[in-house]
Amino acid sequence: MPDLTGDSGGTSDEVRAVAARAREAATNLAVATRAAKDAALAAMADRLLTDGPQILAANAEDVSSAEGSGTGAHLVDRLRLDQERLAGMAQGLRDVAGLPDPVGEVVRGATLANGLELRQVRVPFGVVGIIYEARPNVTADAAGICLKSGNAVLLRGSSSAAASNAAIVDALRRGLADAGLPEDAVQLVPGRGHEAAKALMRARGLVDVLVPRGGAGLIRSVVEESTVPVIETGVGNCHVYVDAAADLDMALRIVLNAKTQRTSVCNAAESLLVHEAVAGEFLPMVVPALQEAGVLVHGDERFAALAGVQPATDDDWAAEYLALEMSAAVVPSLEAALDHIRRYSSHHTDAIVTGSQAAARRFVAEVDSAAVVVNASTRFTDGGEFGFGAEIGISTQKLHARGPMGLPEMTSTKYVVTGDGHIR
Amino acid sequence: MPDLTGDSGGTSDEVRAVAARAREAATNLAVATRAAKDAALAAMADRLLTDGPQILAANAEDVSSAEGSGTGAHLVDRLRLDQERLAGMAQGLRDVAGLPDPVGEVVRGATLANGLELRQVRVPFGVVGIIYEARPNVTADAAGICLKSGNAVLLRGSSSAAASNAAIVDALRRGLADAGLPEDAVQLVPGRGHEAAKALMRARGLVDVLVPRGGAGLIRSVVEESTVPVIETGVGNCHVYVDAAADLDMALRIVLNAKTQRTSVCNAAESLLVHEAVAGEFLPMVVPALQEAGVLVHGDERFAALAGVQPATDDDWAAEYLALEMSAAVVPSLEAALDHIRRYSSHHTDAIVTGSQAAARRFVAEVDSAAVVVNASTRFTDGGEFGFGAEIGISTQKLHARGPMGLPEMTSTKYVVTGDGHIR
Numbered sequence: 001m002p003d004l005t006g007d008s009g010g011t012s013d014e015v016r017a018v019a020a021r022a023r024e025a026a027t028n029l030a031v032a033t034r035a036a037k038d039a040a041l042a043a044m045a046d047r048l049l050t051d052g053p054q055i056l057a058a059n060a061e062d063v064s065s066a067e068g069s070g071t072g073a074h075l076v077d078r079l080r081l082d083q084e085r086l087a088g089m090a091q092g093l094r095d096v097a098g099l100p101d102p103v104g105e106v107v108r109g110a111t112l113a114n115g116l117e118l119r120q121v122r123v124p125f126g127v128v129g130i131i132y133e134a135r136p137n138v139t140a141d142a143a144g145i146c147l148k149s150g151n152a153v154l155l156r157g158s159s160s161a162a163a164s165n166a167a168i169v170d171a172l173r174r175g176l177a178d179a180g181l182p183e184d185a186v187q188l189v190p191g192r193g194h195e196a197a198k199a200l201m202r203a204r205g206l207v208d209v210l211v212p213r214g215g216a217g218l219i220r221s222v223v224e225e226s227t228v229p230v231i232e233t234g235v236g237n238c239h240v241y242v243d244a245a246a247d248l249d250m251a252l253r254i255v256l257n258a259k260t261q262r263t264s265v266c267n268a269a270e271s272l273l274v275h276e277a278v279a280g281e282f283l284p285m286v287v288p289a290l291q292e293a294g295v296l297v298h299g300d301e302r303f304a305a306l307a308g309v310q311p312a313t314d315d316d317w318a319a320e321y322l323a324l325e326m327s328a329a330v331v332p333s334l335e336a337a338l339d340h341i342r343r344y345s346s347h348h349t350d351a352i353v354t355g356s357q358a359a360a361r362r363f364v365a366e367v368d369s370a371a372v373v374v375n376a377s378t379r380f381t382d383g384g385e386f387g388f389g390a391e392i393g394i395s396t397q398k399l400h401a402r403g404p405m406g407l408p409e410m411t412s413t414k415y416v417v418t419g420d421g422h423i424r
Numbered sequence: 425m426p427d428l429t430g431d432s433g434g435t436s437d438e439v440r441a442v443a444a445r446a447r448e449a450a451t452n453l454a455v456a457t458r459a460a461k462d463a464a465l466a467a468m469a470d471r472l473l474t475d476g477p478q479i480l481a482a483n484a485e486d487v488s489s490a491e492g493s494g495t496g497a498h499l500v501d502r503l504r505l506d507q508e509r510l511a512g513m514a515q516g517l518r519d520v521a522g523l524p525d526p527v528g529e530v531v532r533g534a535t536l537a538n539g540l541e542l543r544q545v546r547v548p549f550g551v552v553g554i555i556y557e558a559r560p561n562v563t564a565d566a567a568g569i570c571l572k573s574g575n576a577v578l579l580r581g582s583s584s585a586a587a588s589n590a591a592i593v594d595a596l597r598r599g600l601a602d603a604g605l606p607e608d609a610v611q612l613v614p615g616r617g618h619e620a621a622k623a624l625m626r627a628r629g630l631v632d633v634l635v636p637r638g639g640a641g642l643i644r645s646v647v648e649e650s651t652v653p654v655i656e657t658g659v660g661n662c663h664v665y666v667d668a669a670a671d672l673d674m675a676l677r678i679v680l681n682a683k684t685q686r687t688s689v690c691n692a693a694e695s696l697l698v699h700e701a702v703a704g705e706f707l708p709m710v711v712p713a714l715q716e717a718g719v720l721v722h723g724d725e726r727f728a729a730l731a732g733v734q735p736a737t738d739d740d741w742a743a744e745y746l747a748l749e750m751s752a753a754v755v756p757s758l759e760a761a762l763d764h765i766r767r768y769s770s771h772h773t774d775a776i777v778t779g780s781q782a783a784a785r786r787f788v789a790e791v792d793s794a795a796v797v798v799n800a801s802t803r804f805t806d807g808g809e810f811g812f813g814a815e816i817g818i819s820t821q822k823l824h825a826r827g828p829m830g831l832p833e834m835t836s837t838k839y840v841v842t843g844d845g846h847i848r
Binding site: 027031110113209223224230369381397404415417424 | 784
């Protein structure tokens, strides 16, 4: 979790000064060619590798402080870098270089009745702020995606990764300089305290958009405090609904995959709904299979009648466990499933398993989530799986971008109107 | 200006109750067919005409209170309805019915390598809040656009138009009922005080997006206080830059049109920049012409040397006069014009007049505004002129929508993922 408390420096003036330099750099980046940006991404990748020893040394400091302060092994693992992870970060930058440049894409265009030519063209936002959690590889990923989409980026990572992030950003800035692009296109937000985070969130006019990546508490805090427009990402209380007309073997495979293939991610399933017409057959299939995979089931009365199932509380229906736990209920109808999802879903990804075209069609029409899935795992809601090649996060809001955000989602547009003296 | 102060009712609980009913209605509207929505728009138009006497009587109350409290004639005129304006409102609803339905449009789609079918489909936001100024015709326009795009709407108009708005909303709701759609798809926010406005701005989860339409003060206040995502509209400090390579007769026509064709609108020009290479010839052309049209010029030293020009203060460069006034400066170069626009523009619409392809190309690339215009009047930045058929406002922010917002801009999207048992 990013550190939004504490008092260690980063005054509002310092943050605004950094943001103003980012804006200068953004003016330059907005007109940089794809070739120039791709060359910079390659140079940044090179620097990550040549500066590897310094980065790993800085990371060792962070890891040792984290261990010293009793951080759990799982979080320490997320923090730790090695040669392989460093190579992965460099490859990530090269992969982004290989993607099409969204800037300059003509989204729509027409010649109006009066002869005016109208084009709507993709342009960068300008300055993007990213507030994120412990993993230092996000530092390079986010910088690469922002650079390719023509945006300067202000990075605010977790204080637990401060030394790693500083070393990575140093390397990335050297790469920018090698390629002749402004170093200030990639900067860390100075200071680790709440004042610095708040200054970033209030830097309206200097920062064009903020993307918080982290837990629900962080995102709520950014949404509450920010006057800069925010794109919310990633809280996922995802459902799998097994319909009366489901192929139960398929349903079993999908539930197990959605819950257990990777538990710490926002597109993992957290809640299972089963139509009562198939409950008698499906519950004895799915509960032991989940338990065998190590999943603790928090069930309603019907589920809790099975051995090892814990009775669910109201909190369970809304819980994003991000762990080997799952809430589970029997519903009397498709309508009841839709009502349950409407009430408890975080509107990230919800899936139906059904052989009924009518049920699938109704579920797709009525479930108001970023992704609605028919007969597949919730785990597919992902920029890589969707073929976007790079992803800055998964938006769970409705404004601007919804679902996995690739390079085009990191841009705005402008209208270009061309005439030969047209007046009204 | 909408009333954001005062204390006349509309508690947070009352506002939230109204928003909750809107959300219910939105669930229904989201799956309404185009035919059902168009029939409702026609029924709403019919009701505006049959309920005309009640609406005009309510409007007469508003007009008489406004006159009684010494409101200026210009504002009273904006407030006043008559049979013709009522017919215009009804026709506006019928026009919206004639536009294509944005809901259900497939924005992109692909079959992924693993056979999963992916579609990104337009869906309504859900519940839209509109906070707006005196003109009561906005009540019907906004309701029509929101209904067609499948959204329920919460309307908060000015207290000076309260009786008119209540009568119009009554008629619109009767039209909805006539057509079998939920009346709660169109509601007024209860209460006129700041508490009610604040409750609307804090109704995150119940309201999906807020669109403030009004002056800079209103918009700043909404942006500062709202936790609901906001689309900013309409503040326009628009520039016309007359380049060294401009056709000066064309430049004169464009400056006059942009400044004087209609002054109270956000796409009217407020500031004139002239390249010094043509200043000697152009200033004696443009200043008398502007003055003859009644425009007070606030000029820099070069302009102020001409008779009747008032010396500009620093405030003038940022001013949105919305009146027969214009700031004016001579600049030494295209770069200087770009710097000036970068510093003072509200990023709504900025125009260049030039015969130089290089200058046009650079201006288009570097001016970071919702619309960048070459050799035409700034007055073309408008949903009607752009061929959108209906417009809820002109966004000056970069997130979600930028420039004139038509029906598609009042929607979000969702991904529909269809497989036959796909797992990762």
